[in-house]
Amino acid sequence: MKIVVCIKQISDPEYFPQITLDPETGSIQRDKVPAILNPLDENALEEGLRIKEKFSGTLTVVTMGPPGAREVLDWALALGADEAVLLSDRAFAGADTLATAYTLAEYMRKMVEPDIILCGNQTEDGATGQVAPQIAELLNIPHVTSVSEVSYVDESTLIAKQNIEYGGYLKVKVKLPALLAVVKDINEVRDITAEGIMNASDKEFKTLGAADLEVDPGCVGNNGSPTSVIGTFKQEIDRQKEILTGTPQEIANKVLQKIHDANIL
Amino acid sequence: MSNNNNIWVWIEQRNGKLMDVSLQTLGKGIELAKHLAGKVSAVLIGDNIEGMAKEIICYGADNVYLVADPGLKLYQSRAYTRIISELITMHKPDILLMGASNIGIDLAPAVAARVKTGLTAHCSDLQIETIDNKPQLVATIPGFSGGMIVKIVWNEIKPWMATVSSGVAEKPDFDETRQGAVVKVDYEAKDEDLQIQTVEMVEREPASMPVEGAAIVVSGGKGIKTNEEFKLIKDLAEVLGAALGGTRPARDAEWITTDNLIGSSGKTISPKLFISIGASGAAHYTCGFMKAKYIIAIDKDPSAPIFDMCDLGIQADLNEIVPCLIEQLKSS
Numbered sequence: 001m002k003i004v005v006c007i008k009q010i011s012d013p014e015y016f017p018q019i020t021l022d023p024e025t026g027s028i029q030r031d032k033v034p035a036i037l038n039p040l041d042e043n044a045l046e047e048g049l050r051i052k053e054k055f056s057g058t059l060t061v062v063t064m065g066p067p068g069a070r071e072v073l074d075w076a077l078a079l080g081a082d083e084a085v086l087l088s089d090r091a092f093a094g095a096d097t098l099a100t101a102y103t104l105a106e107y108m109r110k111m112v113e114p115d116i117i118l119c120g121n122q123t124e125d126g127a128t129g130q131v132a133p134q135i136a137e138l139l140n141i142p143h144v145t146s147v148s149e150v151s152y153v154d155e156s157t158l159i160a161k162q163n164i165e166y167g168g169y170l171k172v173k174v175k176l177p178a179l180l181a182v183v184k185d186i187n188e189v190r191d192i193t194a195e196g197i198m199n200a201s202d203k204e205f206k207t208l209g210a211a212d213l214e215v216d217p218g219c220v221g222n223n224g225s226p227t228s229v230i231g232t233f234k235q236e237i238d239r240q241k242e243i244l245t246g247t248p249q250e251i252a253n254k255v256l257q258k259i260h261d262a263n264i265l
Numbered sequence: 266m267s268n269n270n271n272i273w274v275w276i277e278q279r280n281g282k283l284m285d286v287s288l289q290t291l292g293k294g295i296e297l298a299k300h301l302a303g304k305v306s307a308v309l310i311g312d313n314i315e316g317m318a319k320e321i322i323c324y325g326a327d328n329v330y331l332v333a334d335p336g337l338k339l340y341q342s343r344a345y346t347r348i349i350s351e352l353i354t355m356h357k358p359d360i361l362l363m364g365a366s367n368i369g370i371d372l373a374p375a376v377a378a379r380v381k382t383g384l385t386a387h388c389s390d391l392q393i394e395t396i397d398n399k400p401q402l403v404a405t406i407p408g409f410s411g412g413m414i415v416k417i418v419w420n421e422i423k424p425w426m427a428t429v430s431s432g433v434a435e436k437p438d439f440d441e442t443r444q445g446a447v448v449k450v451d452y453e454a455k456d457e458d459l460q461i462q463t464v465e466m467v468e469r470e471p472a473s474m475p476v477e478g479a480a481i482v483v484s485g486g487k488g489i490k491t492n493e494e495f496k497l498i499k500d501l502a503e504v505l506g507a508a509l510g511g512t513r514p515a516r517d518a519e520w521i522t523t524d525n526l527i528g529s530s531g532k533t534i535s536p537k538l539f540i541s542i543g544a545s546g547a548a549h550y551t552c553g554f555m556k557a558k559y560i561i562a563i564d565k566d567p568s569a570p571i572f573d574m575c576d577l578g579i580q581a582d583l584n585e586i587v588p589c590l591i592e593q594l595k596s597s
Binding site for chain 2: 171
């Protein structure tokens with residue numbers, strides 16, 4: 001079975017309040033903000049490893065990003081991925097979800113033809129959750145998002161539990177090839193081992209650009225993005241911004257008084 | 266004639282009931298249509314849904330494209346994607362909105378990819394602005410740093426698509442005298458539709474008070490580190506009769522469920538009183554409660570951006586202040 005896991009390096013959410021946006025271009029300025037692997041992508045890789053263990057096959061891990069994104073691919077190789085691919089090119093910069101999905105889908109269509117694709121349900125930075133279903137659609141294969149459980153009828157059919165509101169769910173029967181976007185509940189992520197790290201350096205790693213993928217230049221990066229940022233603005237916040245001081249008892253007293261005076265309750 | 270005047274809203278139904286977030290999204294569609302002197306059409310897919318089509322007209326749609334078939338009773342992702350995409354190709358709407366339910370955010374990206382158009386998620390607002398002398402749909406999303414917003418536009422490819430989160434817009438008034446057209450659309454299953462089949466849907470009721478619609482909401486952030494601290498927050502909510510919400514770190518720590526997540530990827534709410542505890546105030550969180558009538562913020566860090574966005578700020582350890590608040594509320 002050919003398994004592809006899509007992962008993404010993101011800015012550490014702990015540091016989100018320190019991220020600023022360029023007032024001219026609207027692009028994100030994240031210097032000095034540490035980068036981490038998107039948390040749900042760990043679950044996607046874990047699920048990929050389990051499928052490989054169950055049916056055998058090869059597991060390719062792929063990301064689109066700047067050269068520094070290699071870090072998260074090395075981590076995936078150490079955990080057990082067989083090969084890693086970094087899609088990196090200046091032409092890919094400024095991509096919205098459609099252009100990102102197009103680039104990843106073109107790589108898979110031309111180089112892998114996967115049986116199953118796994119993604120984290122959403123990233124913690126953009127959090128749109130759009131790229132995964134869009135990859136599937138561009139490959140003309142089915143997808144299931146918010147997957148919290150998978151069982152296999154046979155090697156080409158699976159049943160996915162798709163979470164909906166308030167703990168409800170859909171049971172979805174899917175024929176492979178297909179894409180699953182997973183949530184945290186799907187599995188417990190394994191630990192990295194020293195042996196895994198040692199083995200990782202012998203595994204295949206490649207970087208592919210726009211020319212390697214023979215992509216349509218009008219479909220990638222900023223050019224291929226039907227949505228764009230026109231600017232960033234300071235929100236007008238009309239609040240009283242009164243800071244209370246005193247002992248905890250005094251403060252609690254004042255809070256109750258304020259709530260009473262403001263006639264809220 | 267303006268060329269931006271056909272606004273579509275996909276209305277989700279589950280087990281014969283219209284989803285609230287879809288009706289709120291219809292409300293946003295009606296508001297945009299007023300600015301553009303346009304028409305609002307709904308797309309409704311399911312089985313035995315004609316009564317619901319009339320209901321949608323009473324809520325303000327000018328017409329409803331109705332696609333009914335026993336095979337469409339439950340959400341079928343490929344079939345629904347194909348149906349909506351084919352309707353788009355045939356009728357060329359200018360704007361298409363979908364409520365950001367779990368199913369809506371599964372469906373919308375697939376439709377956008379199939380018709381190769383732009384889609385924005387989690388907008389805190391959608392409005393029409395005049396850009397280069399043309400009416401243009403503008404989506405507002407929260408920036409990263411506190412108090413910043415980012416504006417997004419679409420290029421010339423139509424329809425301009427957006428998912429609209431719960432609470433961003435208001436459900437329109439119901440007027441049972443309203444008239445509109447129901448346009449029946451035939452459906453015939455194709456092999457590709459059957460590559461994926463929803464075989465069962467299990468719906469659950471909220472296990473705790475939902476944050477949407479609650480008069481008071483107490484919300485916790487990553488400043489809550491222990492079970493004891495979380496219990497304090499919960500006790501405060503209980504004594505106030507408040508719903509309990511939180512930030513992504515609170516959700517990740519499983520203090521709250523995703524259903525009570527506040528912010529751009531969760532709920533947008535407008536309670537009378539919002540109390541934020543142990544959250545510094547990242548924009549993707551604060552955008553979820555900026556419409557609250559009164560905001561109280563409690564956080565240890567005096568430089569936290571949340572103190573620029575509240576009515577009343579308490580720069581203290583929650584372990585000291587929250588027990589006092591609970592005690593005084595109990596005795597008052």
